Amino acid sequence: MTNRPSTALLTDHYELTMLQAALHSGAASRQCVFETFARRLPSGRRYGVLAGTGRVLDAIEDFRFGDAELADLSEREVVDATTLDFLADYRFEGNVWGYAEGETYFPYSPVLVVESDFAHGVILETIILSILNHDTAVASAASRMTGAAGARPVIEMGSRRTHDGAAVSAARAAYIAGFASSSNLEAGRRHGVPTGGTAAHAFTLLHESEREAFRAQVASLGTDTTLLVDTYDVGEGVNTAIEVAGAGLGGVRLDSGDLVVQASEVREQLDSLGAAGTKIVVTSDLDEYAIAALAAAPVDTYGVGTRVVTGSGHPTASMVYKLVAREDDDGEMIGVAKQSQDKISVGGRKYALRRRNELGVVEAEVLGIGEQPVNDGDDRDLLVPLVTAGEVIGREHCTLAAARARHEASMAELPRSAHQLSEGQPAVETVFLTETP
Amino acid sequence: MTNRPSTALLTDHYELTMLQAALHSGAASRQCVFETFARRLPSGRRYGVLAGTGRVLDAIEDFRFGDAELADLSEREVVDATTLDFLADYRFEGNVWGYAEGETYFPYSPVLVVESDFAHGVILETIILSILNHDTAVASAASRMTGAAGARPVIEMGSRRTHDGAAVSAARAAYIAGFASSSNLEAGRRHGVPTGGTAAHAFTLLHESEREAFRAQVASLGTDTTLLVDTYDVGEGVNTAIEVAGAGLGGVRLDSGDLVVQASEVREQLDSLGAAGTKIVVTSDLDEYAIAALAAAPVDTYGVGTRVVTGSGHPTASMVYKLVAREDDDGEMIGVAKQSQDKISVGGRKYALRRRNELGVVEAEVLGIGEQPVNDGDDRDLLVPLVTAGEVIGREHCTLAAARARHEASMAELPRSAHQLSEGQPAVETVFLTETP
Incomplete structure (x- = not known):
């Protein structure tokens, strides 16, 4: 336990009622893989910058249903007694993999992958998306601003134009994407962002x-x-x-x-x-x-101010958290996806690699389904372990300093087109590897 | 003291350094009037809906510098020892007036007025604006949605598309503007918003x-x-x-x-x-x-989801917190305003009245400078007392039920043009009364 407040109720009502129904049917214990990704970048953007992963690790640790939370759920009759008992003991026991915080990403990049049974993974959906959608939207806008500013420092001063709590996270995200400092005092205290x-x-x-x-x-x-x-x-x-x-x-x-x-x-x-x-x-x-x-x-x-904390026209990163694989009746893992005419949904656990040429310039975002794409030596594997069997082990990939360094290094290897402010296609293409028959 | 966490560091660095300089010069003790208003509505909107006032009252009560906050400011050398001593004893001792929460507003409507000395008023700027800018942006978008939906219920389900803390406030703001319920469990617990x-x-x-x-x-x-x-x-x-x-x-x-x-x-x-x-x-x-x-x-x-929590294209309400009057060397209150070519800045304390015709339909937002406009019996005075000599006395104007009822009543008296979704001018004109010579 930490001294931070519980994050358990920062959750959509239906996550808990789905849990109740799955506990009832027995499907709750099926092993699952949930992936967080964005189907597209904000219109015309060349790349996105992942931020919030460090906050997600805290939120998973703090996802505990204490007496106050349980009493509220009971009183408002959100879920039944069996589900309340499950929640009282809830500790995330699965694994989490993800891109290092500060990393650039592209459409379908699996920026956070959760492996656990359905019960333990499904109820993390809302808090994971809230954090990543907000912080990533700010970092992605901030990165374009620091890119445009070149060597000149940029100060984040948008606290007054966004929610009081969001302001603290926005300051952190902007700093990761290269801002020099923030006006927000709580970001200084809580996250170590320089203030001025x-x-x-x-x-x-x-x-x-x-x-x-x-x-x-x-x-x-x-x-x-x-x-x-x-x-x-x-x-x-x-x-x-x-x-x-x-x-x-x-x-x-x-x-x-x-x-x-x-x-x-x-x-x-x-x-x-x-x-x-x-x-x-x-x-x-x-x-x-x-x-x-x-x-x-x-x-x-x-x-x-305003434009960075509101994502410069794109205040949310459109990330989704999807069930992509689950155990079947025989205990085998199978890929699953919703049928859709207008959206690509690819079932199966993804593995990600950034393909680079011999000069170190990125050529593609390569996603392997069910297996890691082959790294030819110039490439970079993107998924790092963040949580193993419920224990947070990947903080080194999410410190403010590490994330800021990752952003800088990741930007340096993108092709030049990434730095264009004009509207266009993503700077590198996302390629799905599928097994040949 | 409440059990809620301190809000004191949800503040811009420069508020405290300005305080330090004003304590040093002696100007900190000058009586001041600070007004919160928006110079314009979001482009093409016909009206705005004020939300967040209840959260502002909580934030003012919780604006206390405890040991942790003071230690951080001292360690990071944000302000000097004299200023730290002042902050250690800080309690807001002034008066606050404002529009009732849920009320509609127009350009220059003085939705929150703070009367205090400079020191006690200036450092509330950031937290007041963060809350009102966010909550008002959401409520203003939500109101257009419930208007378009007519008698059909609308459910707020955008938590995953906005910051984890902002999601709770967004659910509250949307409910004030007529949404039937929210998916956000914490909004249910903390604010009593129905969830589903x-x-x-x-x-x-x-x-x-x-x-x-x-x-x-x-x-x-x-x-x-x-x-x-x-x-x-x-x-x-x-x-x-x-x-x-x-x-x-x-x-x-x-x-x-x-x-x-x-x-x-x-x-x-x-x-x-x-x-x-x-x-x-x-x-x-x-x-x-x-x-x-x-x-x-x-x-x-x-x-x-997304569109209500991000203000339907306008994620912030552009509210500002301006010093409009202060004590001069002789102890007299004088109006002050920045010189500007592109913005109207009107010095002096504003009083607000909604002018209605004999049928009860709103005709104008009337702002008196330094005095209350005359209510001819059909009109409605807009400013209600919220804090008197540091004590919160206006909670009745900011409960969830009162704010929701106020929104409904306020909408019912606006002219029909307010309900048009197409882009246009504000549905009623803002009129400044100036003394005739």
Whole structure:
């Protein structure tokens, strides 16, 4: 047990009623394989970035039905007494494999694979999808932004534009995808994300004049601080900022207006005032496209809010959690899939390999059904063990540092087309290997 | 103190550094008014629905810096010792006014007004905005969906497509806006939202045949259950469902295909099998437009996932928290606003009234600056007291039942244009009253 709250009720009602029916029929004990994957990337995107795996491991450990949870389910008559007894003893006892956190992914990449009996695996569906769909949506958008920013740091500051709990996870996901820091203090405490910030217009408006506000900020926070210069007139604001803080001022922030023009003007002004080292931070409704448009402007740091925490138009990653194989009456594992006219559903346990050419550039996402594709030496096997017989063993693949490094390494080996912001096909093709007869 | 966890670190870094600077300059003790409002509705929307106010009241009560929070801020050197001392004793001591939860709103409606000194008010910005921006985005989308569904119930089932914590709040917000129930168990426990569910394809695939799966579900959950009939062939699925459960089967669910055509075919089939009372539940990627398109189809219940929890294209409500008035050096309150070319910023404390004609139909959102607009008897004053001198007194305006009733009553008095799904202007105009000289 951990000190964290139970995650058991962060679950859809039907997971527990299906469990009840399966306990009743006896099918609950059948061995199963559940796979988490996205049938497609968000429209026009070239790749996705997996995030949330570390949170999933915590959530599986914390998936315990304590007295409070059981009392609620009993009182509201969600499930019967037999099912409550099962839940009281519930501990996940199966295996989990997955892509390392921070890894890029493509359509049908089996980013998380759960092996267990039906009862133990089915009720994890909702919490696994909630975490991976959210965190992956944010990381995937964030990765495009850090790609567009190149060497310039990007700060996540979208907490106010997303759910209070989601904000903490969004900060973590953005950091994995290369953001330099976040404004969210709880992300600092809980996940170790570096935090920072500047000042708001309210701070300037609180004082009798901009000069008084700047004096107060510099006196308390030092000259290395960043002053917000666009409350009244930017040109005057910059002059006042340097008068108050001196040419050693850390930075100025622009939060409105035509940033391309304004950044150049402010850079010239700062240079003419001898403040060549004072940085320019821009923060006005930026996304990957706005960042790219500022590539030639003398901007030092980007602050991104709404667009990163809402996935830049794609707030969820469309991941699903599907039963792909199960034990039959004879104890043999068989592949299963829903019949569908409009969606590809491929039964059977998948194994994944990233095919790379001799230069290390990715050529395909190769999925073997029921067996591991052959690695010719240049390739990379993608599934790592995360949980074995109920015990979390894969934390090393999900630390903040490891996930951030994995994202960077994974991006470096993708073909150049992955870095295009324009709409297009996934940068590499997903290939299913099927046995030849 | 409550048993809920502290909300104090769900806050942007710069709120605390601004506090530090203002404590240093002495401006921290100036009386201030902060207003929460949206400058615009999401593009083309006719109205918004405020949600989250009840959660804001909890968050203000829980905004306490305990040992763990203070130790973290100290260790990471976020603020200085003076500021830590202030935070250790922090209790919000000001007043909060706001629209009742569930109320409709329009551009510039002052949905939450905080009166306190700068120090006590500024650091609530992030948590207030996180809650209101998320919950309001969901409620605003949900309201359009329940409007399109008319008398037919709509079920929220989007937990897996949004952050695990956001899912609970989304269920609450959707219920306020008229949804009948949610799949989210924690929303049932924490907020009292009714929960329910059907079954997934995995349950059918687990069994040797659809018939075996249906038998298991009916045996355990009774004939009043809803069977998912589209795993293989819908026509066969419906036949099997009625054979297994009898003509008293509660419902069948369709989760794919052309629902308009399929609902009619299934209705005919059910009727021909004597199952006239068996309901049809549809659930495939629905939003308000898809619901409207099914108005003439024989559908009984809609299940909505992704699109409601992500705000149907608008996952955040664009609310801001602005300093609009503060004490000056002489102790007088003065209006303040940032200078801006592209945004209207109106200084001064706002008072709000919904102007209604003699038939009770809303004609305008009237905002008085510094004074309450005159209510001619048909009108409705919008701001209710929520917190007085730090004590929460307005819970009656934020219970789930009250908010749901408020939403319904507020919708009933809007002009008909509010109910149009097509893009357009806000259904009523926002009018600022300014003193004539």
